[in-house]
Amino acid sequence: MKRFLLLILVLAIAGMPATLFSQEEFIRVTAPGNKPLTLMVAPPVPMDSAPRDAIAREVTELFQFDLTLAGSFTVTTPTVTENRGIRPGEFSFAPWQNAGATLLIKSGYTVNGSTLILEFRLYDVIRERELLAKRYSGNIKELRRMAHTFSDDLLLIVTGERGPFTGKVAFVSKASGNKELYLMDYDGFNLQRLTQNGSINLNPDFSPSGRELIYTSYKKGNPDLYRRELFTGVEARTSSSRGINVTGSWSPDGKRIALALSKDGNSEIYLINRDGKQPTRLTNNPAIDVSPAWSPDGHQIAFVSDRLGKPQVFVMNADGSSVRRLTIEGAYNVSPRWSPKGDRIAYCRQQGDFQIHSINTDGSGDVQLTSQGSNEHPRWSPDGRFIVFSSTRDGRESIYVMRADGSGQIRVSRGKANDSHPTWSVRW
Amino acid sequence: MFLGSFLLHASAFLLSTYVHTFLPAPIEEPVYYVDVVNLPVASPRAGSPTPGKAPGAVAPAAPPEQKAPMALPAKQANKATKVPAPVKPTTQAAPGGKAPAGGDEAAHLSDRLKRLEQNAEAKHEEAALDAIQRRVAAGGRAGMPTGTGTQAGSDYGSYLQSRLRDALAQTIAYQSRRPETAVRLVVDRNGKLVRTVMERSSRDPLFNDAVMRAIEKAKTSFPPPPNGKEFEKLFVFSPEEVSKR
Structure with a gap:
């Protein structure tokens, strides 16, 4: 009884400020526009070691790339010659204010043998306030990772949402002549080869933790699904049913995998456990059903089916019920991927070449995001800000990144071979 | 258990009734745009056309009802530099002694409307001047802080608001809707901003x-x-696209 009375009292008190506030007069201040923040990156300075121009240049270029792509900033090269110190009180804000900066990154480095110490500080120039300060220590090879980490943290401070720049992109490349899996930083640096089986490897998909990858490989003749631990390199054949075992997609909780199997004669969507056991059939249709994609809450799955004659994107509940058609326009819509925020689905439409579209989950608001070359395999960054995809706009197929609204499209893969099927992991 | 549930529901109902019945909706303070060029005061910086909210200030007379809907601000602005004498509407014949007839009727009507409009404007300005003079008579230091006048x-x-805008x-910059x-x-x-909450x-x-x-x-300006008193006010900021005008 006392608890109930206490609850009532708490509710009444909690409601009071809002009601009091609602009575007060206020003055509204409005302004037009939505301006990107002017961010200046001061050249990194040596702190306790000799100057290393290469480090300073690499850090500056990395911040310019990351934060320009982020879209909230105009990243400029400072015209300010002042560069006395990086800590509060060691320099004056006045020249940066006069130069028009809103935000300022100051950084310093110390190199001792192969050890690198990087210190980054973010300032609000107008309010003359330090917003973020981080110091990283590690091998000099980790320079880019340290700076990407600061970019992620900067986005968290400024926008309230951490950046995805420390995530990795897995993709298929023909650099060796065969379709092998590779791993790189999102901006194309630190390329690593993952598979070396001389066969065809396709459709990589990261586990929610980013530590495992599933993919389809023909290395034993049949297109089977494999699961690979990235840190140990341990690999297991997860699904090897007769026929195809393709387009595997991890569930958001990492416990199940949705994929297309053709063991029943035609391709159907199945769920299996992460070890490949307990297959559950979700679709039952004489048409081809492939490319399952989970909603971020794990309650729904988008997939491609030609049950109405042409491939279209459909959505069903995760138990296979309540199938509904998502895409209405276009005669050939494939490769859906649900955004991590759950509000949009990116997919690929054939209209001559393939182009990437995104659409609301209720089928409204279909927007074409690409227009040059043929663009395929859209995959969201883990924060939903960006989409990574493959494009032939520069001749060969390469990996590109764009913002979720289609702006800022830029090539990130740096190889000379055809690269495709990218997928972006959570931060490492 | 039942009593507890009853109390909880009853209190929620009462709270809801109280909020909807007794508390008024949020009041947005009206915004007045001051035409400093045409304001009918000796020193434009010394007065304000807003209803007197300063302590001791006398509320200005309500503007007369505008009968002529075509009293556009631009037109008003051009004429307001000098205060025209009130002109009584007339029903007499047009100058020249001729009675309005045929095609002249429209011109005559237009002329009458113009006079009515001028009359309304004159009354409006007279009322504004009157209010200012009454404020002056009330005495005390007032007016815009940097003004040199003594008008209340x-x-x-x-x-x-203007400086903040x-x-x-x-x-x-914003990312939400x-x-x-x-x-x-x-x-x-x-004039120093001492608290920002x-x-x-x-x-x-x-x-x-x-x-x-x-x-x-903005605070530097x-x-x-x-x-000479401390000023405290709540300001609500929003992008212009979603503001209430």
Whole structure:
């Protein structure tokens, strides 16, 4: 009884400020526009070691790339010659204010043998306030990772949402002549080869933790699904049913995998456990059903089916019920991927070449995001800000990144071979 | 158990009834735009056309009802530099002694309407002047802080609003659909911003920061409040696209 009375009292008190506030007069201040923040990156300075121009240049270029792509900033090269110190009180804000900066990154480095110490500080120039300060220590090879980490943290401070720049992109490349899996930083640096089986490897998909990858490989003749631990390199054949075992997609909780199997004669969507056991059939249709994609809450799955004659994107509940058609326009819509925020689905439409579209989950608001070359395999960054995809706009197929609204499209893969099927992991 | 449930529901009902019945909806303070060129006062910086909210100020007379709907602001502005004498509407014949007939009827009607309009304008301006003179008669130091006049009445809040709007136009950035941030500002008698309290965040850090930067930029141009008293007000910031006009 006392608890109930206490609850009532708490509710009444909690409601009071809002009601009091609602009575007060206020003055509204409005302004037009939505301006990107002017961010200046001061050249990194040596702190306790000799100057290393290469480090300073690499850090500056990395911040310019990351934060320009982020879209909230105009990243400029400072015209300010002042560069006395990086800590509060060691320099004056006045020249940066006069130069028009809103935000300022100051950084310093110390190199001792192969050890690198990087210190980054973010300032609000107008309010003359330090917003973020981080110091990283590690091998000099980790320079880019340290700076990407600061970019992620900067986005968290400024926008309230951490950046995805420390995530990795897995993709298929023909650099060796065969379709092998590779791993790189999102901006194309630190390329690593993952598979070396001389066969065809396709459709990589990261586990929610980013530590495992599933993919389809023909290395034993049949297109089977494999699961690979990235840190140990341990690999297991997860699904090897007769026929195809393709387009595997991890569930958001990492416990199940949705994929297309053709063991029943035609391709159907199945769920299996992460070890490949307990297959559950979700679709039952004489048409081809492939490319399952989970909603971020794990309650729904988008997939491609030609049950109405042409491939279209459909959505069903995760138990296979309540199938509904998502895409209405276009005669050939494939490769859906649900955004991590759950509000949009990116997919690929054939209209001559393939182009990437995104659409609301209720089928409204279909927007074409690409227009040059043929663009395929859209995959969201883990924060939903960006989409990574493959494009032939520069001749060969390469990996590109764009913002979720289609702006800022830029090539990130740096190889000379055809690269495709990218997928972006959570931060490492 | 039942009693507890009953009490909980009853209290929720009462709270809801109280809020909907007795508490008024949020009041947005009206914004007055001061035409400093055509304001009918000797020193435009010394007065304000807003209803007197300053302590001791006498509320100005309500503007006369405008009968002529075509009294456009632009037209008004051109004429307001001098106060025309009130012209009584006339029903007499047109100059020349001829009675209006045929095609002249429209011209005559137009002329009458024009006179009526002038009459309304003159009354409006006379009322404004009257209010200002009454405020002067009431005595006391008033007017815009940087003004040299002694006329009572001031619109310090609108002045700050104008400065904040200009600053927000330089810093505005947001990522959510309808950000709205409420900040309470306290300006001391010397015009120094002494307290800034964000009373309601927009949940959009980009916009919240833009607002705080705008305040930082604007505060250098805050003059001392009128009457030498501390000024405290709640300002609600939002992008122009979603504002109520």
